[in-house]
Amino acid sequence: MEIVTIEDDDIKDVVSSTKQTSPFMTKYEYTALIAARSLMIYYGEEPEVDITGCFDPAEIAKKELHERVIPLQIRRRLNDGTTENWRVEEMHIRNW
Numbered sequence: 001m002e003i004v005t006i007e008d009d010d011i012k013d014v015v016s017s018t019k020q021t022s023p024f025m026t027k028y029e030y031t032a033l034i035a036a037r038s039l040m041i042y043y044g045e046e047p048e049v050d051i052t053g054c055f056d057p058a059e060i061a062k063k064e065l066h067e068r069v070i071p072l073q074i075r076r077r078l079n080d081g082t083t084e085n086w087r088v089e090e091m092h093i094r095n096w
Contacts, residue, residue: 002075003036019084021076025091029074037061
C-alpha cells in the first residue's frame with residue numbers, strides 16, 4: 001500500500017466496477033493517510049477545510065479525510081504485480 005498525491009501524472013483511474021479489492025479503508029490506510037497529510041500540513045501545505053480554532057495538523061487531516069477532500073489516494077498492490085488506485089471519495093471510512 002502506498003499513499004500518492006492526486007496530482008501524480010502516472011495515476012490512471014480504474015472504473016470502480018473493475019476494481020478487485022474491497023472499498024473499505026483499512027485502519028492501516030486510514031493511519032497512513034492521516035500521517036502523510038499531517039506532515040504535509042505541518043510543513044506548510046494549505047488545509048482543504050476550515051480550520052477555525054484547530055491547530056493540530058493531525059486533527060486537520062482527520063477533518064479533511066472525513067469530509068473527503070484530502071488530496072491523496074491509496075495505491076494498493078495486487079498479487080499479480082498490478083496496482084489499484086482508490087480515491088477517498090470512493091471508499092467507505094470507519095471511525096477508529
